[in-house]
Amino acid sequence: MSPTSPKAFPVSWDQFHRDCRALAWRLASAGPFEAIVCITRGGLVPAAIVARELDLRLIESVCIASYHDYKNQGDLQVLKDIAPSIKAVGDGQGKGVLVIDDLTDTGKTAKIVRDMLPNAHFAAVYAKPAGRPLIDTFVTEVSQDTWIYFPWDMGLAYQAPIREGSAG
Numbered sequence: 001m002s003p004t005s006p007k008a009f010p011v012s013w014d015q016f017h018r019d020c021r022a023l024a025w026r027l028a029s030a031g032p033f034e035a036i037v038c039i040t041r042g043g044l045v046p047a048a049i050v051a052r053e054l055d056l057r058l059i060e061s062v063c064i065a066s067y068h069d070y071k072n073q074g075d076l077q078v079l080k081d082i083a084p085s086i087k088a089v090g091d092g093q094g095k096g097v098l099v100i101d102d103l104t105d106t107g108k109t110a111k112i113v114r115d116m117l118p119n120a121h122f123a124a125v126y127a128k129p130a131g132r133p134l135i136d137t138f139v140t141e142v143s144q145d146t147w148i149y150f151p152w153d154m155g156l157a158y159q160a161p162i163r164e165g166s167a168g
């Protein structure tokens with residue numbers, strides 16, 4: 001799906017913060033976690049909020065790019081791997097590691113990181129049905145044909161009235 005998808009799910013900063021807090025509440029009983037691995041770039045924002053709530057200070061990134069333009073999912077590229085010191089946490093397979101992303105869509109991004117850390121706990125703020133099986137904890141599910149608009153991708157803009165033909 002792309003921003004031209006039939007359904008739009010716009011998320012404000014306020015809503016995103018609330019949803020990240022809700023995610024942290026759910027994760028509070030899923031740990032204990034020693035470290036967070038955030039999937040850049042989208043995972044950076046929820047990771048910061050969850051790290052604050054769960055008092056986690058060991059934060060790593062795995063840098064993956066999948067959508068090279070706003071219409072098509074290009075090939076997945078791992079731009080930066082997870083550091084050996086983080087891979088060594090727990091059982092060396094991800095136990096005690098919390099992986100965070102902003103959303104899962106097809107699940108391809110999460111699958112790449114699952115293959116790196118099979119026993120890690122995977123969290124996303126939002127999930128679409130195809131990606132949901134890859135994620136252990138999420139807050140809100142939207143349909144596959146919905147495009148989620150994150151606050152960092154948006155700005156204030158005029159909105160046409162809902163009812164066509166009304167003033168404006």
Ligand SMILES: O=P(O)(O)OC[C@H]1O[C@H](OP(=O)(O)OP(=O)(O)O)[C@H](O)[C@@H]1O
Nearest residue numbers: 040041042066067104105106107108109
């Ligand atoms: O489940 P998937 O179909 O793999 O899609 C989900 C991924 O797509 C987006 O990242 P993107 O690659 O666009 O990069 P970004 O986080 O840098 O925006 C989003 O942040 C997820 O990481």
Ligand code: HPA
Nearest residue numbers: 067105146147148149150
């Ligand atoms: O619904 C989405 N919104 C923003 N970025 C995305 N990357 C994959 N799916 C989405």
Ligand SMILES: [Mg+2]
Nearest residue numbers: 040041042043
């Ligand atoms: Mg991403």
